[in-house]
Amino acid sequence: MxxxxxxxxxxxxxxxxxxxxxxxxxxxxxxxxxxxxxxxxxxxxxxxxxxxxxxxxxxxxxxxSEGEEARLIADLRDALPDAGSGEAVSMAETRELAANMPAVGRALLSLHRRYRAAVDRAEAMAMRLGDDWQATAPPPMPYEEVRDFFYARHNHIAELDDAAEHLHAAAGLAAGVVNTGLADYLARRHGVRVAINAGDAAGEGVQRRYDPASRVLHLSAHLRPGQQAFQMATQLAFLEMGAALHRIADEAAFSGDEAQTLARIGLANYFAGALILPYGAFLRAAEALRYDIERLGRQFGVGFETICHRLSTLQRAGARGVPFFFVRVDRAGNMSKRQSATDFHFSRVGGTCPLWNVYEAFTQPGRVLTQLARMPDGRTYLWIARTVARGHGGYGAPGKTFAIGLGCDVRHAARLVYAKGLDLNDPEAATPIGVGCKVCERPACPQRAFPPIGRTLAIDAHRSRFAPYPVA
Incomplete structure (x- = not known):
């Protein structure tokens, strides 16, 4: 050790x-x-x-903890090559900084985030030159602030988890039929009536709409029972936990009202997931079923994505589950959700790794794929990936399809049913992947899409290589 x-x-x-x-x-x-x-x-x-x-x-x-140090190392490995100093920073130096001067490391990351924001604003201004130019460039995207807020907290908000678990017991909710229990509780405690609309809740694609004047919560008929429960629980978070949502968001000191509002919505969604899947009962079930996502979904009456997201939050002090990394991507590689209770980290610069099994999931819709993946720093992870699809209308109506990825360090893999048949001790069994092409340290990767930042290319008109962008 x-x-x-x-x-x-x-x-x-x-x-x-x-x-x-x-x-x-x-x-x-x-x-x-x-x-x-x-x-x-x-x-x-x-x-x-x-x-x-x-x-x-x-x-x-x-x-x-080593995990916290590894998170800082991963973030620094992402940021330092982007600094433009022209001088390579070795892994040994990065580890030394993270281990012995973590506050300095975090300060460097803060400076890097400001630098990236300034670059983004400069690019935005350059794109608008000659068009409807305005002197004020757009600020950093609020959703990125909120994403980093949850990432910094290991995707665990203890106050909301505790309150949700207490409310689950006080309201007498039962696993698998939480929607009916929540409808009764909303009516009894808040005088709110739940109405299932024949079409959308209000207008095209609206799943939930609350009318404070009539105290009616409108839900779309397209929602499944588990989705109905989630929407009711989210509204309940605003009704009962409004002060706490505001306080937690205010303490984060977001840059503006939009980011604060998005944070409150994210916190309400967190509370909703914790109410439908109460911490103690859900963790016990997850351990008993060896984290079998589909069996957990049937037991609690919710979908694959909801179970995966909840599994990534089980980090209560004294009762921790497997520390997971949760991600949701689309076919184009856009990452719309990224939550981490572990030290795994994908780059914010230049996309993710095409060798990662979350992209292969689109070729086999609905099937759970497993992958042992080894990062350049030598750490190996077990990844589970599957597609999820949603619709809200009839024939011809546009829907949406995502791939959901859930990963953990290989040292926890034996606790998962998905490790069955995998040789966890064979280093050659793992697929070598990277954090993103622009910062990946694998020079001979044939799938590389971009040259690595800060490295000189070996450009030779008389030689062609199988792997693109060879480094001098």
């Missing part, structure tokens, strides 16, 4: 609390010399010391 050296983080924790080495050593029941060795990285941080830190100071042990 890899030894964990976290001296700088431990020293920073002590300084933030205004403690001397002797005072902290006394609080942790350690000798001052042993604590000094920990802070100087002369000794690894042990589990008993981590537990003592948690007991005495209430410190989340994830602050000292």
């Amino acid at each position: 890899r030894k964990t050296f976290m001296g700088v983080r431990l020293r920073r924790l002590r300084e933030e609390r205004g403690l001397t080495q002797v005072a902290l050593a006394d609080a942790l029941e350690l000798s001052a010399s042993y604590l000094s060795q920990l802070e100087k990285n002369q000794r690894p941080l042990t589990v008993p010391v981590l537990l003592r830190l948690n007991a005495v100071f209430g410190v989340d042990v994830q602050l000292f």
